Amino acid sequence: MTQHTVVNGIKITINHVVHDVAGPTIVFLHDSLGCIQLWRDFPKQLADATNCNFLVYDRQGYGASAPFGPEPRDSGYLEKEADFLDALLAQLNIEQAILFGHSDGGSIAVIAAAKYPASIRAVISEAAHLFVEEITLNGIRDAVTAYEHTALKRRLERYHGTKTDAVFWAWAGTWLNEAYRDWSIEHFVPRITCPVLVIQGVDDEFGSMRQVTAITNHTAGHAERMILEHTRHNPHRETPELVLRRCVDFLEQQVLHERP
Numbered sequence: 001m002t003q004h005t006v007v008n009g010i011k012i013t014i015n016h017v018v019h020d021v022a023g024p025t026i027v028f029l030h031d032s033l034g035c036i037q038l039w040r041d042f043p044k045q046l047a048d049a050t051n052c053n054f055l056v057y058d059r060q061g062y063g064a065s066a067p068f069g070p071e072p073r074d075s076g077y078l079e080k081e082a083d084f085l086d087a088l089l090a091q092l093n094i095e096q097a098i099l100f101g102h103s104d105g106g107s108i109a110v111i112a113a114a115k116y117p118a119s120i121r122a123v124i125s126e127a128a129h130l131f132v133e134e135i136t137l138n139g140i141r142d143a144v145t146a147y148e149h150t151a152l153k154r155r156l157e158r159y160h161g162t163k164t165d166a167v168f169w170a171w172a173g174t175w176l177n178e179a180y181r182d183w184s185i186e187h188f189v190p191r192i193t194c195p196v197l198v199i200q201g202v203d204d205e206f207g208s209m210r211q212v213t214a215i216t217n218h219t220a221g222h223a224e225r226m227i228l229e230h231t232r233h234n235p236h237r238e239t240p241e242l243v244l245r246r247c248v249d250f251l252e253q254q255v256l257h258e259r260p
Contacts, residue, residue, distance in 0.1 A: 001015065002014065002015050002036060002064065003015070003016065005088075005091065005092070007084065007087050007088050007091055008084065008087055010060050010065075010066050010069075010084075011065060011066040012057055012058065012059075012060065012065045012066070012088065013036065013057065013058045013063055013064040013065045014036075014055060014056070014057040014058075014088075014092075015036055015043075015054075015055070015056045015057070016053075016054075016055045016092060017044070017047065017053060017054050017055075018053045019047075019051065019052075019053055020051070020052075020053060023051070023052060023053055023096070024052050024053070024096040024097070024098050024121055024255065024256070025052060025053040025054060025055055025094045025096065025097055025098065026043065026046060026047055026050070026052050026053070026054045026055070026097075026098045026099075026100055027054070027055045027056075027085070027089070027094070027097050027098065027099050027100065028042075028043045028054065028055070028056045028100050028101075028102075028105070029059075029085070029099060029100065029101035029102065029104075029105030029106070029108050029109055030056075030058070030059065030062070030102060030104075030105050031102045031103035031104050031105055031127075032103055032104040032171040033156060033167060033168065033171060034062065034102065034103075034105070035058045035062045035063030035064075035159045035160065036056045036057065036058050036063055036064075037063065037159050038159060039056055040237075042236050042237075042240060042244070043056050043100075045240075045244055046100070046244060046247055046248070049244065049248045050248055050251050050252070050256060051256075052098065052251075052256075053094075055092065055094065057088065059081060059084075060084070061163060061166060061167060061170065062159075062160060062163070062167060063159055063160060067163050067166065068163075068166055068170065073170050073173075073174050075174075075179070075180055075183050077174070078104060078107045078108055078111060078185065079111050079115075079185070081104075081108045081111075082108050082111035082112040082115060082116075083115075085108060085112050086112060086115070086116045086119070089116075089119055094119070095119055096119070096121050097119050097120050097121060098120075098121050098122045098123075098124070098251065098255060099112060099113065099120060099122070099123045099124065100124040100126070100247070101123070101124070101125055101126065101128060102126045102127060102234070102236065103126070103127050103128065103129065103206070103233065104129070104171075105126075105128075106125040106126055106127060106128025106129070107128050107129050107130065107185060109123045109124075109125055109128070110123065110125060110128060110130065110185060110188055110189065110192065110215065111185055111188050113192045113194055113196070114188035114189070114191035114192050115188070115191075117191075117192075117193055117194065120194050121194055121255050122194050122195045122196070122197075122250075122251065122254055122255045123192070123194060123195070123196045123197070124196075124197045124199065124247055124250070125196060125197070125198050125199065125215060126199040126200075126235055126236060126243075127199070127200060127201065127204055127206065127207060127211075127233050127234070127235070128198070128207075128211060128215070129206070129207055129211060130184060130185050130186050130189070130211055130214045130215065131183065131184040131185075131186060131211075131214070132175070132180060132181055132182075132183055132184075133207060133208055133210065133211075135205070135206065135207060135208055136175065136206050136207055137175065137176060138205075139205040139206040139233075140171070140172050140175050140176055140206070141176070142205070143172065144172050144176075147168055147172075153165075153168070156168065186214055186218070189214065189215055189218045189219050190218050190219065190220055191220065192219045192220060192221055193220050193221045194221050195221055195222040195223070195224075195250070195254035195255065196215060196216070196219050196221060196222070196223045196224070197223075197224050197225070197226060197246070197247065197250045198212050198215050198216055198223065198224070198225045198226070199225075199226045199228070199235050199236075199243060199246070200212045200225070200226070200227055200228070200235075201227075201228050201231030201232050201233060201234075201235050201238070202227060202228065202229050202230070202231060203230060203231060203232050204231075204232055204233045205232055205233055206233050207233075209227070212225055212227070222254060224250060226243070226246050228242065228243075
């Protein structure tokens with residue numbers, strides 16, 4: 001059941017399920033066009049399989065949360081989202097967070113784990129971006145064509161309503177801006193000390209294996225990778241059983257074994 005909370009004066013829609021107040025909470029961070037609804041039942045499945053609490057939320061501008069503010073999006077937007085996440089966790093009294101981030105959400109998880117290590121127990125990063133690649137830009141150009149000439153816009157309107165244009169062009173316009181070519185969050189990775197699982201589809205249309213290596217080779221903590229053949233940008237939707245099983249194993253070995 002979704003609820004609303006206000007963080008830093010911004011109304012945010014959340015789905016927060018608590019089974020054990022003292023236990024860890026898996027926090028799901030959606031992608032650049034996502035929202036609570038588009039996670040479907042994956043958050044509950046992973047939380048149930050690990051006996052964890054879970055939190056899913058629509059970032060500002062997405063889904064049922066408040067629209068974007070008047071300021072244009074800048075190249076530091078993902079770091080701002082990581083700071084907002086820290087404020088949200090504090091407001092909800094979540095002191096043991098396991099971050100599961102997809103795409104933009106994966107990038108946010110990487111930044112948050114580096115900046116706020118006291119509250120982050122582990123990171124599962126799925127199809128995250130640490131720097132700009134030509135494959136990413138080509139994928140976004142294809143998405144722009146689909147948005148303008150297919151039913152993609154109408155499908156997204158089911159989730160974002162009147163905010164749909166703002167959501168889409170905030171993503172496409174930022175990444176395709178020439179000034180964004182040098183964007184990188186690689187400098188955050190060596191500051192990550194918690195365990196990290198990196199999930200990537202071999203056929204991801206938005207990123208290459210270079211993104212995986214940038215995390216697993218440079219994090220200061222334990223790092224594992226899950227590379228999925230014949231899988232594109234949404235492994236948790238394309239191969240949910242495989243991803244679920246791997247995430248459960250990772251969390252049980254690296255985090256949950258510490259529980260009494």
